[in-house]
Amino acid sequence: MSRVSRAASRLRFFASRNPSQPHLARQSPAFLYQSTLRERHTIAQASPLLSHPKERSAGAAYHASVNQQLVERRNEIHRQKRQARQKSLDADRERNLKLRHIFRESSTSSDGVPPMFAVKVVACPTLRSELKMNGREKRGRMFVERPQGEANAQEYACNSVKALRKTIHEFFRRLKKGQYILSASLPTLDEEGNVLTHEDPAIMDGVPNNHTLFGTLPLESDSDVQRAFAEADDFFFKHRSLNETSALKRPTIVLHVTKDPDAPLPPPPPPYLEHMADPRASPTMTMLSFYAFPPGGIPDADATADSLRRLWRPFGALGRIYVAQEGVNAQMAIPSNVLDNFLDCCTLPDEKGGKLSDVLGPYMENGINVDPMPVDMAEFRSNPAFKNLHVRVRSQIVADGFETPLDWQSAGYDMPPLEWHQKIKESKMANETGQSNSLPIVLDCRNDYETQVGKFDLAEPLGTTNFRDSWEVLKNRLKDTPKDAPIMRAKRRETAYCTGGIRCVKVNAYLTQELGMTNVSRLAGGVIGYDRTLSEQRPDEEPMFKGVNYVFDGRMGRRITNDKLGTCYTCGAKTHLVTNCKNDNCHRRMVQCEHCQDAFYGTCSSACKTRVVNQLRGHEEAELEEEKVEYDSIDDYTRAHSTPRRPLLAEIEKNTASFLPTGAHMVSGDAQGSLLTTLASMTRHGRVLEIGTFTGYATACFLDGAATAGDLSEQSLPGTPEGGPFVLSLERDRRALGVASCHIGVMAKHGLGEEGSKEAAKLREKGTVDFDGDSVSFTYSCADCELLQTNDALATVEEMAKGQSKYSPFDIVFVDADKTRLYQYVEALVSNDNVLRKGGLILVDNTLWKGLVLDAARGYDSEDAAPQDKKNRRARKLASKMHRFNSAVVKDARVEVLQLSLRDGLTMIRKI
Ligand SMILES: C[S@@+](CC[C@H](N)C(=O)[O-])C[C@H]1O[C@@H](n2cnc3c(N)ncnc32)[C@H](O)[C@@H]1O
Incomplete structure (x- = not known):
């Protein structure tokens, strides 16, 4: 799609959403293109993010504080979530404490009237499946407090419909208001006094309800509720007087929560979810990527990230998505059986049920890059490109290091992949026939580890390790290149490409806006788009890209030709593999052959390999130590940590x-x-x-x-x-x-x-x-x-x-x-x-003599023990002797002495 027709389709899209400008939809592409330029100028005036760098001093301050704002906002959201969770926990705890207190009181109360009603709550099958009930809800057992003193108090669940519904909502947290009706019946009991519900086999088998006093009573008014609980009281007291060994401890009632047939129907699912297959049953995963720079930017990146998470959850989508004020950048894996539904979700306009047309849809540059080769599910699971769906809010979707962003809408000509292929092919032939003066400059603006394993014929890698370093390299490389070559007519044209196209947007914006180059184009859709288009439309053509296209997911690369362009970092052999050093403290991204990946345990050097091996051993030891043990004494501890x-x-x-x-x-x-x-x-x-x-x-x-x-x-x-x-x-x-x-x-x-x-x-x-x-x-x-x-x-x-x-x-x-x-x-x-x-x-044992040498050293002797305490007197006498020995031997010049406080004291005397 040409620049003019792309702009035209955007404006038609605007026109379709803006009834005040219906004329736009009828205009010619050329008129619409001019309108786009005018519109862009208006937006640039209003938005510091989109205006030209020289015109926006306010934008610099804004961009510098964007990160800080994001962090503060995220912290605030987390704080609110924590508070809400804590509030709910506190409410639960308070309720449980109150119940416990009432139960304890009831055991000592003397009037014989239990203070609680036992309520068996039974949800109808439709609600059961809708509510996804937990164990407590399935058992359906709760207690309702009896009014104390003021019998008519409305806040008690057994006195009013409002209070009863509130109690029911606390019990079934997912139950929606206005979706259900309530009714009550008295319990049917088995021989042991257990409450049977209508699903219990005893009732199904036709065992008669032995006490249907009021059948099933709809609970529509406060008097209905009061009547139902009064009947429960009557039933309990009668049952107790008839049956001395009654298992009923308190009045019991069965509450039926039934889906209201007149409740308004939930909104229909969006069209892209209708008749969707189960993504869990998909035999393959499809890799895809896209990016979008919406002209107005994304005003609320957090809200957009939330809605992306919510909208993509039903597809079982995995991936890494960055959302920033400047746009969206996504690398994803989608179960192939729901791929069409996912594409619809991202691209359908509003009126057709789409929800993302304000940030994705028409703004996705070159559409969604879908990898034509789905990955078998077993293979995907063993080496997952992504493990989760991470939608993260960032200050930029590709960090460029600019203090003030450029206008990403003005980023040179988007050259379609087949035109690109033809140009490179011709240039290659021209080069081979010695016509090197008409060759285009083809810049590979990916990082060095990417260009080492694959690149286009004739491409010049920028040789950077970080995208932010590109600007200085480009400035130097193009300083002698004429800037005034006419657009579209020159044989010489500066072109740039990258993996998916997003980095080229920034590079070309820089070339045109900062370096003033006027004849710049970029490969639409990057290498991924080129690979896909060529294999779909010219399967017999030899690709001009040689080797492996490095991609930013767990696959690390997609092979386009069998050429091995890379040089192994550890042994120097030719290879096409890129990997990260498995030592987490190193994590060097490097080209490394398969043999070295095995030999070095996936690390870059012997040192990192040793570190990884030691770490694994450490993990094993840590697992052993995880057990929590209480030790009685330090001796106990040392014994536990010595070989038995x-x-x-x-x-x-x-x-x-x-x-x-x-x-x-x-x-x-x-x-x-x-x-x-x-x-x-x-x-x-x-x-x-x-x-x-x-x-x-x-x-x-x-x-x-x-x-x-x-x-x-x-x-x-x-x-x-x-x-x-x-x-x-x-x-x-x-x-x-x-x-x-x-x-x-x-x-x-x-x-x-x-x-x-x-x-x-x-x-x-x-x-x-x-x-x-x-x-x-x-x-x-x-x-x-x-x-x-x-x-x-x-x-x-x-x-x-x-x-x-x-x-x-x-x-x-x-x-x-x-x-x-x-x-x-x-x-x-x-x-x-x-x-x-x-x-x-020489080893001498017992040289501390039960610690009594300390007293001996203070001059305490046997005379200090009571005359009748013979044992103690003897011990002190020996302690005095031991102290004299210790004092003498340490002064003996013929030996070196070390006294250990091990057990009863062990002195090591080395003869020198
Ligand atoms: C503390 S025990 C030895 C314990 C032993 N070394 C051990 O660690 O299992 C002291 C021993 O020395 C012996 N003994 C004490 N005076 C002795 C002496 N003058 N000649 C030989 N043996 C003596 C005692 O009969 C006693 O069996």
């Missing part, structure tokens, strides 16, 4: 409680046991000496760690007293050693897992365990363990310290026996390297 201990260790604790209950508190336990395992596993040789075996809990932990140290040093044979991973544990108590030897024996044979734990549990059935001989040895993995009975561990250690024992030096010594001679142990270990190697670690 091995099953055999838990069984050792149970056995200890069973065999040696008075010493059960002495085992190292969960957290300390794990620490001992970790420390042993980190030693160079996995050699540990434990002083004080008790039932073997810490021994098992050390042995587990020592075996790991052996694994790490690739020790092939188990350690021995002379070298390699080896745990020696000293104990004087034979009973304790008996239990310990059973535990370590089970560990050596069955491991620390479930099997070991089952075997250990069997020990409790035995009752007693003995220890024969002086020592016993076990092999666990690549570590050996010896349990040695000794009457005095300190003497044994001192003997070893002389360097005459078979045991070569240890990496760790755990001092956990008699607590009164700690410093002697440390002295025996530090003064020589025969028992503990240089750099080795």
Whole structure:
């Protein structure tokens, strides 16, 4: 359609809507075109948005504040919605509270008259389907308050039609006034006293209504309502006096809400919705796009956005639509079976039932661009171009960065796709035959990632990454181009194109209005329109556009020819694919080949790939943590966030409680046991000496760690007293050693897992365990363990310290026996390297002595405890000793000390 005839059709449209100017509809296209220019001039005078830049200083301030106004307006709408929702919630809450209060009162009232009527509300089938009722409405059970004191008060639902209707509206929120009639009947009860309605099988089956006092009473006046509720009272009291075990707790009435046959009919659906197919049944989706720059602009973008949402909802439309004062820009997917209805909705004039003719219809530049290849629904669902219908209000439909907008109505010649095709074809031939001086300038005003994968032959990409950068590039590119070439006659013509045509409108407006170019044209409908027209009208012609036309939806591109023009960002191979980096913090839009998309998990680099992988792991962990747990103490919390201990260790604790209950508190336990395992596993040789075996809990932990140290040093044979991973544990108590030897024996044979734990549990059935001989040895993995009975561990250690024992030096010594001679142990270990190697670690347990070291440090001693409190006196005495040890060892220059407040205090002393 030429510029003149397009303008003429617009004015005819105006004329059809404006009876005061019927003459317009009869005029010739040339006259109408002149009228359009005059009309545009008038509108430009009135509208700062449409006037020429040099004539509108007021427009600048307006445009700068447009964003702010939009935000404020949106906030205001949200605030009002929130307030309305809150008001409705408050009303519900108040009503429920009142009901609860009345019920509570009724249980204590003594006059025997229930304060509420139970009302069963039954809607007729037509209303049931119209109202889309929720569960509460379907059950139809509500309560109506009985008047207190003033019996005739009109605000009670059981006293007046008005109040009853108000109560019904609160119950059925979707019920429209004047659409229904009300009637009442007394309840029909089953044997258990449940109210039956006319749909219940018992009534359907013909069980007689046992108390039809007034049948069904129409509720037309206040006296009808009062009579119905009075009958309900009578029925209740009679029923109660006849039937002692009556299930009726209060007077009950059935209210029938029936569609009024005389109610005015709802307005008929618009013609484009008549006989429309179900969009959910569509086997395909059709992609489309359009834009419109209505000459008067869109005065209320919010209202327009709302009406677009409302009008397009029945089609199951998806897409991204921007609405601004300057116009509408839409990229959409429509179920193909309702496509014609949708097109009618957007394009029908008012008199034919259209609703959008003031913003779309005649103002859509080049109509609606419909993709000729519908997408199969399964394919669409697996890779949706759009997931929702987003209609958003923006300050502009394409952000151009101008402080004051140009006149989008004056944007050069709209060249039809076939003319464009012919021109490019001729230019290409001219170029090939060396006639380059007559070639047009063809500007590709899309972004660089778009032009990299597809463009017209001979086109010059602007090379911008953002549309806003185009102006500077254009200014430089055309600075030497003559501006006075006559329109339509010159062989040389500046032309521009983009994806759907909308950006060209702005580019051409800039070329004509700001750069003064007089011979500018643009590809009508952009590349999408070109592709569609060529495939429909010249299917045999070779397209002049090569490669992929990038589109702004989930498809990312539509292939027009098989040419691979792009260069993969990550490997440099030729490709036609454009993608976004999947790392949300990067989101780089890039050309990337299929192979690299797989190899880099859809990201642009190894760094982004690592980020995405870590993020996925993070999500998995976060899902695990989502469970809400209350912890009793910080120990409880740390336990929950540590790897659970091995099953055999838990069984050792149970056995200890069973065999040696008075010493059960002495085992190292969960957290300390794990620490001992970790420390042993980190030693160079996995050699540990434990002083004080008790039932073997810490021994098992050390042995587990020592075996790991052996694994790490690739020790092939188990350690021995002379070298390699080896745990020696000293104990004087034979009973304790008996239990310990059973535990370590089970560990050596069955491991620390479930099997070991089952075997250990069997020990409790035995009752007693003995220890024969002086020592016993076990092999666990690549570590050996010896349990040695000794009457005095300190003497044994001192003997070893002389360097005459078979045991070569240890990496760790755990001092956990008699607590009164700690410093002697440390002295025996530090003064020589025969028992503990240089750099080795001494661990001393219970160095906080139940926290009493704090009192000891303040000078509090055993004398401060009551004379009869022997236990306390002993504890304080030991705490004083422990404090003296702690104070002395930290000053010893031969060692470095770290005291941990773990459990009862664990001091780590490193021999330097
Ligand atoms: C606190 S328990 C050891 C707990 C063990 N280390 C654990 O963590 O499961 C102390 C043990 O040292 C032993 N013991 C105390 N004085 C001793 C000594 N002079 N010689 C050898 N063993 C001694 C006790 O019989 C007792 O079994």
